[in-house]
Amino acid sequence: MRKKRFKKVLATLTGMAMALSLSACQGDVKEDAGTGQANGEVGEDQAAKEDGAHDAPEPGGEGEIVTLTCYFQNGNNGVERYPWFEKYLGEKFGLYLESRVQSADSSLLAPMLASGELTDIIQIGNKTDVANAVAGDMLLDLEEYREQLPHIFGNEKYQSAIQYAKDTFGGLYMMPLLIGESGGIGIDPQMRWDLYKELGMPEIPDMDSLLDVLKQMQELEPETAEGLPVYGLGAFNDWDGNGVMYCAFANYMVYRGFAMEGFSWLAYLKNDGSGDVKYLLDDDSVYKEALQWFFRANQLGLLDPESATMNYEGYTAKAGNAQYLSTVWDWFSYGDPDAENGEEWWGHASVWPEDVEVPVSSETPVGASNCIGISSKCADVDKALAFLDWYYSEEGLDLLFNGPEGMLWEYDDSGKRILSDLYYENDYLGNPYQHPDGGNVNNLREFYFDIAVWPTATAEHGQRYELETDSYACVKHTKSKLKEDFTENNGGYASRYERAEAEGKNLIVTSPVLSFVAPAPDDIEEIRGQIGEIVVQNSWKMVYARDQEEFDALWAQTQADAEALGAEQVFADAVARWEEAVKVSEKYLK
Numbered sequence: 068m069r070k071k072r073f074k075k076v077l078a079t080l081t082g083m084a085m086a087l088s089l090s091a092c093q094g095d096v097k098e099d100a101g102t103g104q105a106n107g108e109v110g111e112d113q114a115a116k117e118d119g120a121h122d123a124p125e126p127g128g129e130g131e132i133v134t135l136t137c138y139f140q141n142g143n144n145g146v147e148r149y150p151w152f153e154k155y156l157g158e159k160f161g162l163y164l165e166s167r168v169q170s171a172d173s174s175l176l177a178p179m180l181a182s183g184e185l186t187d188i189i190q191i192g193n194k195t196d197v198a199n200a201v202a203g204d205m206l207l208d209l210e211e212y213r214e215q216l217p218h219i220f221g222n223e224k225y226q227s228a229i230q231y232a233k234d235t236f237g238g239l240y241m242m243p244l245l246i247g248e249s250g251g252i253g254i255d256p257q258m259r260w261d262l263y264k265e266l267g268m269p270e271i272p273d274m275d276s277l278l279d280v281l282k283q284m285q286e287l288e289p290e291t292a293e294g295l296p297v298y299g300l301g302a303f304n305d306w307d308g309n310g311v312m313y314c315a316f317a318n319y320m321v322y323r324g325f326a327m328e329g330f331s332w333l334a335y336l337k338n339d340g341s342g343d344v345k346y347l348l349d350d351d352s353v354y355k356e357a358l359q360w361f362f363r364a365n366q367l368g369l370l371d372p373e374s375a376t377m378n379y380e381g382y383t384a385k386a387g388n389a390q391y392l393s394t395v396w397d398w399f400s401y402g403d404p405d406a407e408n409g410e411e412w413w414g415h416a417s418v419w420p421e422d423v424e425v426p427v428s429s430e431t432p433v434g435a436s437n438c439i440g441i442s443s444k445c446a447d448v449d450k451a452l453a454f455l456d457w458y459y460s461e462e463g464l465d466l467l468f469n470g471p472e473g474m475l476w477e478y479d480d481s482g483k484r485i486l487s488d489l490y491y492e493n494d495y496l497g498n499p500y501q502h503p504d505g506g507n508v509n510n511l512r513e514f515y516f517d518i519a520v521w522p523t524a525t526a527e528h529g530q531r532y533e534l535e536t537d538s539y540a541c542v543k544h545t546k547s548k549l550k551e552d553f554t555e556n557n558g559g560y561a562s563r564y565e566r567a568e569a570e571g572k573n574l575i576v577t578s579p580v581l582s583f584v585a586p587a588p589d590d591i592e593e594i595r596g597q598i599g600e601i602v603v604q605n606s607w608k609m610v611y612a613r614d615q616e617e618f619d620a621l622w623a624q625t626q627a628d629a630e631a632l633g634a635e636q637v638f639a640d641a642v643a644r645w646e647e648a649v650k651v652s653e654k655y656l657k
Contacts, residue, residue: 132157133447135454136186138167138175150505155466160457162450164188180205185442188451190244190517192437195586197241200440206240207441207448215452218460224520225459227655231433242455242519243434249521252425252564252574254321257394260416260553262287268556271420274322274360277393282367284392291389299369299392302361303382304607310599311347311354312361312606314374317395319357324424324575331587332599333634334641338426340578340649344642347602348626348634355622361610362618375607407547416553417563424575425567428521431582433655437517459519461527467518468533470508475500476534486534494535509535579656583648591640594633601628 156162167175167186179185180196185205191197200206210233213220219242220229228243262284271277281299290297302314310332325345326338333347335354347354364370371377371385386394394415407414419425439458441451457463469476475490490509493500499507522533550561560566567573587595605625612618 132161132163133450134163134165135188135446135451136165136167137188137190138179138186139190149502149507151471151502151508152506154504156454160450160453162454164454184444187442187445187447188439188454189442190437190439191241193586194235194436197236197438197440201236201238201240205443207443207445208238208240209242209440209455210239212448212452215449216456216459218456218463222459227432228434231655232438241438241440242459243436243438244517244519245431245435245437246520247432248430248524249428252427254317254395254425255417255562255564256322256419256423256425257396257415258418259284259288259392259413260418260549261413262392263418264552264556271418273420273422274319275363277420278360278364278367278369281364281369281392285369288392293388295385295388295390297390297392298371299364299367300394301371301377301382301385301391302374302610303377303379304375305378307603308599310595310602312358312603312610314395315354315357315361315606315610319360320353321395321426322420322423323353323356324426325353326426326577326581331591331637331641331644332595332602333629333638334645336645338424338575338577340580344645346638348629358606358609358622359618362612362615365610370610375611407549409548412548412552414547414549416549419563419567419573421573423573425564425573427574427576428523429576430579431521432579432657433582435517435582464519464526464532468522469535470500470502474502475509484528484530484534580648580652583652583655585644585647587637587640587644591637595637598629598632598634598637601625601632 153163156164176191176196179189180199180203183203183205185200189206191200209216209219219225224247228246229239232241232243233239258281263280265287266280266283269280269283271280278299285297285299288297300318302312302318304312306313320335321338324338325335334344335347335352336342336344345352349355361370365372371391373381385391406412439455441448441455445451458467472478473487475487475494476484477487479485489500494509499509502508520532523531523536526532554561557563558566560569564574602625605621609618609621612621
């Protein structure tokens, strides 16, 4: 039966996709009102999300438990309980964190900034809000507590980020997150490998050819074993932001090697920072190409007709039901060993058009715009500092990324850290392992969303911090008939990314300069917000246009409306901010 389970994904590799997404993890995130929703926000109920608090555990052990409030602007699962971690913090620090997360409309942060009453520990996602908090004397200058923060001030990898924060805000009032190297890719174009093999593995020279191949595959399997319709691809609308149809960006522009992080809604450039900043609504723009590609997919009957009204959860459900022949991200494509090892095995594998340029994350030496600090009115500064220092330590990072030793990971005979059998019996199959003391283990860091370093960064012990992303951690358990067949027909490489790395092609490294792009001024924000609504609305209309004539008319109308509202001014601002970022970055990039 051709039905597979959907593998639950950690939010950072949505995050790595985040670094490539329109959530503007780097630079300007001011417009990102939908972050919580876009990253799979879950919780017990909406009321709990608004209050954000849980009852603290009873005091126990040595000394009394101190409760500190904490706010995570980009928090993902902040209302989900992790009793085992609460117990860990209580035993280690005598601390309980009462958590609050950002609602979709940013309703929690604004009143805190207005009143000057921040939570004890706070994460903030854009430079403007940090500057306002500093101006209101709401944050401690961490520089004054160097002796209590040895893992922050003593780690060479953090020094550029520290200096940049001090230069930007006049002191180390907030410590940047997602610092240093990231590595790896956030997208990996996938295709139903069994059907592709059945077609004779035809060449796919470009993105248009990809649609032709998907159409042939759809003819081979027009519906699932359960009778559900099969489409070449799907899309969803609740990640739309920065004035673009998100899936057009993620499914096409990214494949062509272009980035949009840190820019206004009307600007984009090559992911490696080369070339000129481009205007989104030019007739020869890659964004128009992307909409045209989706339009053609719809004309061919390949695009899920419910895409325009579907959210991310609906998309993942259909992907998990094998209704999509291709996906942007590889986490939709693995997770059912039974299907991949059956007598008539089937499943997805990475197949890329020959002309794609898949972005590779490089590094953010000064961190992303999201950062963490301590309120100047903190109820217990010493405990907050101890927690913050642990948050940046090897011990803290290891626990946040992988959970306790002996559960989802262990050491092999050579002393190498590997994922355990328990991991493959649970998390690998999309059923997160529950700690005996209560709460998921592997998804702990989703509680915080952003951590000090990227999950794919290399730790002092020589492996990636998050073992799930480590290149050799999974080898023991990931063999299957499908993967063996793919490797045999892919030059001996286990993935298309591995092959691209070895051959030195199809990859484009993200420019670290993107970390330095400043937020747009308020007057530009207001103009581009008005333009963005028009661009998003008309983009979906173009995708589902009756014919090319209607598509062209909608494009022309979008251009005219944007220009009437001041698009030229918005684009000029984006160009100026990029040029300034290039100059500023020279001080910190070595």
